[in-house]
Amino acid sequence: MDCQEIFETLSEYLDEELAQVKCRELERHLKTCHNCRVVVDTLRQTVSLYHSIPCERLPDEARLRLHKVIKLK
Amino acid sequence: MKLSVPTDEELITQIREGDRTAFEQLVSRYEDRVYNLAYRMLASRQDAEDVLQDTFLNVIRGLDKFRGTSSFSTWLYRIATNAALTKIRKRSRREKSESEFLDDVYAVKRAARAGAVLPDWSANPATRALDDEARRQMGEAINELPKIYRAVFVLRDVEGLPAAEVAEVLGLSVPAVKSRLHRARLYLRNRLSGYFTEEIEGI
CATH class of the missing domain: 1.10.10.10 (Winged helix-like DNA-binding domain superfamily/Winged helix DNA-binding domain)
Structure with a gap:
């Protein structure tokens, strides 16, 4: 696997959906390729940062307005 | 007396039988999630609130046609996502090609x-x-x-x-x-x- 091919499979790798053989090949490549390793680590960090953002809270007034519009109350 | 939490599908059956409190339960189950989805897609509280209202109005209008071929939450996400996409289209902001x-x-x-x-x-x-x-x-x-x-x-x-x-x-x-x-x-x-x-x- 070269850098080009690796680049296209990184999300599958992070989501643990990559076939084992390819996975091992990719990990071997990462040991020697600085740039691919950086992209993997920062891509993983990107996904994890977005996972970590708390939910945007629905403001109480907006909740009340919704209930009024759909005639709940 | 049934103590377990009703499934979405059970609530829908009750709504069809005219039970308003079942609809209330369904709304309170999903309103936060729909708002969060809309807020993340639009990055605006006002637009997210509009999408939230449009979504549940569309749910009310479409509930008769909901056949249960997909789960209720998938159907709801589809309505909410479409409402958010419509909102994005109406914005004047130019989108990257x-x-x-x-x-x-x-x-x-x-x-x-x-x-x-x-x-x-x-x-x-x-x-x-x-x-x-x-x-x-x-x-x-x-x-x-x-x-x-x-x-x-x-x-x-x-x-x-x-x-x-x-x-x-x-x-x-x-x-x-x-x-x-x-x-x-x-x-x-x-x-x-x-x-x-x-x-x-x-x-």
């Missing part, structure tokens, strides 16, 4: 090929405790994604839906979801690189 977007996505590949040494910001302390500015940057970055990439990313990586459900919500194949998700992530990675690398260099 597909080719501009892909050009940005693959900039890192070109840089690496040209011999650049990519900066590693993955351990930057600023990523451990996100401040308001970092969150603002992250929200803005999502808003730079073309619509369909934005929808895929928000449903999959923010809402945490499985790829197969995202595919069902958006009417795409699973491979199409995965390739769009990958490009969206690469774009966001590039975008956050700019922010978090500057942070390192600023120290």
